[in-house]
Amino acid sequence: MSSHAASAPAVLTADSHATAANKALLVGVAGIVVTLIGLFFSSGHVIAFSWLVGVSYWTALAIGMLLMVMIHHIFDASWSVVVRRQWEHGISAFIPLAVLFAPLVVLAWLPSTRDIVWPWMNPAHELHGHGTVGSDVLYIKKSGFLNRNMFTGMTLAFFAVWIWLSARLRKASFTQDTDGDIRWTRMNRVTSALGIPLTALALTFAAIYWIKSLEYHWFSTMYGVWFFANCIRGALCSTVLIMVWLYRRGDYNGVLNTNHFHSIGQLMLAFTIFWAYVTFSQYFLIWNANVPEETFWYNIREINADGSPNQWKYVGIIIILFGHFVVPFLYLLSYRNKIVQPRIRFIACWVLCVIFFDLCYNILPALKDDLGNAEPLFGINLLWTISAVVGVGGICVWSYLRSLPKEKLIPIRDPRIEESLTHHEQHAH
């Protein structure tokens, strides 16, 4: 509101930035330490799964930001020029994310832990009630795709694609700040034209290898799209948090106006509907076809082996259906909820929390107890999942905060910077 807009911009020194970055790093390390302490209370399986949730959560956000940069360039968008720089800082996190993902790959190559996350990594892995993975016809048919070499090579390729694209987009944009050469804009457009299909393929296969293959019997052609929807929603929500934060701190004062928040709020609403469309389609087709190879995936998220409902049923209805769709959908229909900063910040935080639960819903029920039932969400294991997300998050935020002060706040010499600064000409609320 206008009183905040009037507050004087804080004077920011390199020191204060460094302090903030160090704090984030400290939070990250603390989160990782807490997750490791979890090894004394829960099994290695649980900790490895928690780690997978943490890494895939922040990778999803970074992928979303990478896609937003490329979508911005490919559409030659004007309004988003002033926020694009924040995405460019955000995608610096791919390098630490690759390092943070590495332990899961390394564990798969150690003899004693090769099936700690993905059961199909170990042909001798015993399936509940029927033989081993190696003798499972559904595995044998998929083994050309689901094997350790492919997994390792593909995971390396995903990160290589994302890191390469991020480096190119960042370099061109940052260089344009100094020389103002239009060719950097053109170069980014070409990078984006190539990068969007590459990133789409990489994120689809990443979702299949990292998450969907936890239950490799299952089929869903919607899976990559579901992951993509979460990537974009996560990126948009974290962008809102960054925008509000930098506006309140004074940096974005006079740069952002109501329409920037309106535009990003509209995208949040659009992708809320898109996410619901994809997620519902997946559920509806499986429900309608009623084929056991597919329905079991939802069954373990609804009932125990004895038919009694388990926790995941309520997670699905309350957190996923209402929390991830109904509430943000109805909330974001309102114009004022999109433009008043505390209001859009609230729903951005809300959706970021629910994305975490959505990933939990997709990853954690693959953890089974002795009866073959999904381990419940709410219990001590949730603590390690949260600490893993905080741990990986601290490192990612550290990466962002390290990149932030090195460059100009906005791409001052972008050909469309003026259009972006006067996006429909109104003042922020």
Next chain:
Amino acid sequence: MAAQPHGLIATFENVSDLMHAAEKVRDAGYKFWDCITPFPVHGLDRAMGVKRSHVPRFSLAGGITGFCTGMSMIWFMNAFDYPLVVGGKPYFSPMFAFPVSYELTILFTAFATIGGMFIMNRLPMHYHPVLKYDKIHRGLDDLFFIVIESRDPRFNSAGTKSLLEKIGGKEITELEA
């Protein structure tokens, strides 16, 4: 005595003159008045103190109607009027009624939005008093106008005329009703 005029019209040379003038008319408390410009001017609605459109309320009502229509239609047809088992599914489930409901949500929202827009902007309008003004065609070309209508409670010929003069309006003319 002639009939009450429709109002007073004044011309302005450029956007910034019009913008500042509009702010002053708004601040003077007029409600029934308008700006005529050759092209859309960003920020003019704000300068005029125009509130956001009420069309979204029509849209919301249309959307809710569409969703309820879809759900109740499928329920009526498959579970009430002619109960039929298809594919071993229950007579009614929101699952298979949902695609229909959401298609109808979109359809009814679109109808309500278009209809609501026409209700709110009162189009089509075959006659408007400003069309009699001999310079009005320049409002499609290079001139900007402010019209203050006589039905505004604050309107009085002399006072409104002096306001229009003070805010820089040229060629202040009385419009026939």
